[in-house]
Amino acid sequence: MKNKFMKSFSCSPSPVGRQMGIWVTVGGNFNTNEHVLKSRNFDQSLLIYCVDGAGTYTLGETVYEIGKGDIFHVPAHFTHGYASDPDVGWNIKWLHFGGSYAGDLIRIAGFSAVQPVRKIGAGGPVNNSFDNLLSALSGKKINYGIDATKAFLNILIELIKISGGHDSKKNLTEMVSAESVNLVSAAKKAGYSKFHFSKLFKKSTGISPWTYALGLKIDRAKEMLMNSDVSIKEVAITVGVNDPNYFSRLFAKHAGMPPSRYRQLMSER
Numbered sequence: 001m002k003n004k005f006m007k008s009f010s011c012s013p014s015p016v017g018r019q020m021g022i023w024v025t026v027g028g029n030f031n032t033n034e035h036v037l038k039s040r041n042f043d044q045s046l047l048i049y050c051v052d053g054a055g056t057y058t059l060g061e062t063v064y065e066i067g068k069g070d071i072f073h074v075p076a077h078f079t080h081g082y083a084s085d086p087d088v089g090w091n092i093k094w095l096h097f098g099g100s101y102a103g104d105l106i107r108i109a110g111f112s113a114v115q116p117v118r119k120i121g122a123g124g125p126v127n128n129s130f131d132n133l134l135s136a137l138s139g140k141k142i143n144y145g146i147d148a149t150k151a152f153l154n155i156l157i158e159l160i161k162i163s164g165g166h167d168s169k170k171n172l173t174e175m176v177s178a179e180s181v182n183l184v185s186a187a188k189k190a191g192y193s194k195f196h197f198s199k200l201f202k203k204s205t206g207i208s209p210w211t212y213a214l215g216l217k218i219d220r221a222k223e224m225l226m227n228s229d230v231s232i233k234e235v236a237i238t239v240g241v242n243d244p245n246y247f248s249r250l251f252a253k254h255a256g257m258p259p260s261r262y263r264q265l266m267s268e269r
């Protein structure tokens with residue numbers, strides 16, 4: 001493959017992005033035939049656009065063939081992997097993102113853990129918006145975080161336009177929320193027994209429904225902890241954990257630090 005390169009640019013969530021519930025933390029462009037990532041699990045979601053070449057994307061136990069003009073979504077906390085074709089390679093543009101509003105727009109655009117790949121064609125507005133996003137991140141001018149968020153919003157809006165009347169299959173992840181306390185109600189909504197629902201969920205996503213629900217709780221807690229006026233006890237109760245001490249242990253296990261330390265770090269940014 002000619003002109004091989006791998007570059008990425010980071011960005012801290014801006015206060016505006018936090019208020020809006022949408023932000024970009026990393027973006028990049030990889031043009032290579034030596035790109036292999038296996039069994040990864042991130043606390044933020046990814047959106048990856050293949051502008052040329054080919055490769056594979058694995059989510060849970062499902063493997064998707066990726067080609068020119070395909071865009072795929074990697075949900076947060078899901079075990080996944082992807083790799084460029086070793087013979088032809090691929091040219092991908094990608095970003096890591098967070099925020100509840102961003103998650104809503106991704107779902108409206110038709111992405112889910114059951115249907116994470118869309119064929120949108122190469123070039124066009126989505127490609128241009130990716131270029132604008134990467135330009136903002138690499139330039140790091142004043143308000144570059146807001147400019148990156150604007151470009152990301154444009155990407156999502158274009159994907160929603162493309163999806164149109166997209167009729168997606170039943171999305172098992174939509175049956176589980178941060179408020180979920182057991183699998184009975186989620187399985188009932190999906191039309192399965194508790195055992196069958198759990199089995200299908202793990203096969204599609206690579207994690208259990210409870211692990212997914214816990215990830216949603218932690219994500220929601222992180223967003224609330226950015227607000228210094230909300231006590232840790234209030235955060236715990238809001239995400240469905242009545243014991244603040246138990247909540248702190250859960251948070252530390254999944255975030256790598258107690259909620260008080262996380263709040264301190266985010267206030268210093």
